[in-house]
Amino acid sequence: MSDTAKQVTLTIPMYPDMELAAAKTASVLAELMNFGEGEVEEIQLAIIETCINAFEHSKSDDQEVHIDFLLKDDELQFKVTDRGVGISTDTLDGSRLLGSPGVHTDLRKRGRGLQIIKSLMDEVDIESSPNGTTVKIIKRKKP
Amino acid sequence: MNKFDIQIREDGEHAVIETAGYLNDALGEQLAEKARELIQNGYTQLVINLEKTTLINSIGISILIEIIEALHEREGALNFCGLSATQERTFRMMALAKYAGIFPDEETAIANL
Structure with missing residues (x-):
């Protein structure tokens, strides 16, 4: 990569499995930046979870998710934006509890998409308003 | 877009379910259905x-x-077996490893049932 950051933009419709298009693009870019195989998978999973959250919660009229990738020498940034009604972090963190009420409550408490994203990425920042939500994520290359 | 497949191998007291593709709601529901059938059949x-x-x-x-x-x-x-490092990390973080075993290959996973 050169010293100049490169930008790639992608817009996907909120159709089933379209998060895979975002994941594929992220995979190509991460490989271009020489991220390791495991890190590429982590980036794919993070963008999948972010897109699914937008699909499920945004209620946007245009039914689109806009993704801006910024490729820097030492990190990959991506911003996932929808033009929906906005969403609280509490909702993102707790609305998609895993499974139905059952035997093992600790499985339920921990099973959340945002938790996966935060555990795999270096920085996660969520900005939400009644005009939409942007999730900014940074994955840094290991030295 | 998402090509997936499920294979079942029944052997005595245990059964193996092998999935291929992207495990989302669609593949997951098929997987759950296969598992329910196996459980109903005594596996x-x-x-x-x-x-x-x-x-x-x-x-x-x-x-x-x-x-x-x-x-x-x-x-x-x-x-479970055949997980990538990221999948295993996610499973452990979400406490699945507390209630299900994680093994590198099918043979070891069967042996430890």
Whole structure:
């Protein structure tokens, strides 16, 4: 990569499995930046979870998710934006509890998409308003 | 867009479910259905081989949890095998490893049921 950051933009419709298009693009870019195989998978999973959250919660009229990738020498940034009604972090963190009420409550408490994203990425920042939500994520290359 | 497949191998007291593709709600529901059929047929010792499963999202994980719980209600057991490092890390973080075994290959997963 050169010293100049490169930008790639992608817009996907909120159709089933379209998060895979975002994941594929992220995979190509991460490989271009020489991220390791495991890190590429982590980036794919993070963008999948972010897109699914937008699909499920945004209620946007245009039914689109806009993704801006910024490729820097030492990190990959991506911003996932929808033009929906906005969403609280509490909702993102707790609305998609895993499974139905059952035997093992600790499985339920921990099973959340945002938790996966935060555990795999270096920085996660969520900005939400009644005009939409942007999730900014940074994955840094290991030295 | 998402090509997926499920193979079942029944052998005595245990059965192996092998999934291929992206484990999301669609594949997950098919997986859950196959698991329910096996459990109804008396198989309470299951292995899920994820070696050919490229990605698993949180909805897919929620369905795996339902299978774990269905087996535990019948005093059964579930072992996973063939996970990538990222998948294993995610499973451990979400406490699946507390209730199901994680093994590198199918043979070891079966042996530890």
